[in-house]
Amino acid sequence: SYDQVSSALLNQQVSTDIISRLEPVTSGLFFNRSTASSPQIEIRGLSTINGPAAPLIVVDNFPYEGDITNINPNDVESVTVLKDAAAASIWGTRAGNGVIVITTKKARYKTPLSVEFNANLAIGEKPDLFYLPQMSSSDFIDVEQLLFSKGFYDSAISDPSHPPLTPVVELLNAAANGTISPQSADAQINSFRQLDVRNDFDKYFYQQSKNQQYAISLKGGSDVQSWLFSGGYDNDISDLDGGYDRVTLHFQDNFSPLKNLQLGASLY
Numbered sequence: 001s002y003d004q005v006s007s008a009l010l011n012q013q014v015s016t017d018i019i020s021r022l023e024p025v026t027s028g029l030f031f032n033r034s035t036a037s038s039p040q041i042e043i044r045g046l047s048t049i050n051g052p053a054a055p056l057i058v059v060d061n062f063p064y065e066g067d068i069t070n071i072n073p074n075d076v077e078s079v080t081v082l083k084d085a086a087a088a089s090i091w092g093t094r095a096g097n098g099v100i101v102i103t104t105k106k107a108r109y110k111t112p113l114s115v116e117f118n119a120n121l122a123i124g125e126k127p128d129l130f131y132l133p134q135m136s137s138s139d140f141i142d143v144e145q146l147l148f149s150k151g152f153y154d155s156a157i158s159d160p161s162h163p164p165l166t167p168v169v170e171l172l173n174a175a176a177n178g179t180i181s182p183q184s185a186d187a188q189i190n191s192f193r194q195l196d197v198r199n200d201f202d203k204y205f206y207q208q209s210k211n212q213q214y215a216i217s218l219k220g221g222s223d224v225q226s227w228l229f230s231g232g233y234d235n236d237i238s239d240l241d242g243g244y245d246r247v248t249l250h251f252q253d254n255f256s257p258l259k260n261l262q263l264g265a266s267l268y
Helices: 018-022 085-091 093-097 137-149 154-158 167-177 182-192 197-204
Strands: 002-006 029-032 040-043 056-059 076-082 099-104 111-124 209-221 225-237 243-258 261-267
Touching: 018 076, 056 085, 056 093, 076 085, 085 093, 085 099, 137 167, 137 182, 167 182
Parallel strands: 056 099
Antiparallel strands: 002 076, 029 040, 076 099, 111 209, 209 225, 225 243, 243 261
16 A cells, blocks of 8 residues: 655645655644654654654665655655555564655666756735634623622732732722722723733734745756756744744766666765
């Protein structure tokens, strides 16, 4: 059982990592985001309790031990996800949790020079913090005034540990103790009625997200040699926190001095 994802299908997504492009187009591939900052990849769900559950990742016929998010999706020709235990007959016991086989783009012999350039720009709006209907600040203050008049906060006010109270309750308590006049307390409380922290979050914290991706590749080949060079630059700015920058370079050279003999080298 397997799924094969072509380069055309991968390029329907504009994310900067190969995993985000595989997730919406590959069945049986799960991402557990509940245990760590980076998602744990599982094929057909959890396969063991205490042992490693991550699938084997193979890039150009070699097991890949690095961070899979470092692979530039624009360098990938195709991805094959092997789901069943039969993959162990090819890749050994480490394939018990499944295998993700990544094949990068290759240069070919006897081909003229070709240049490929790809650029993506995705802009996302700020989240709508008012989408969920919530009680307004004015209504919330009315509830606090009602609860204060019923003695709801008396235990918290007299507690020696001084648990935190809202500014409105503090003003109501100060007016009740005669620390400030009722008119001054009412004026300050009315000023709070006009405030909504969601407006502050929308103005000072959130921003439009911007995902930029640029990639260029050059490849060609003669009768005895083929070569490929590619470079990529990614710049992501999320809607809440900082950005993400990545530069990737890939060089590949194949040399065939004799029939049935080929020497190859790759640099990432």
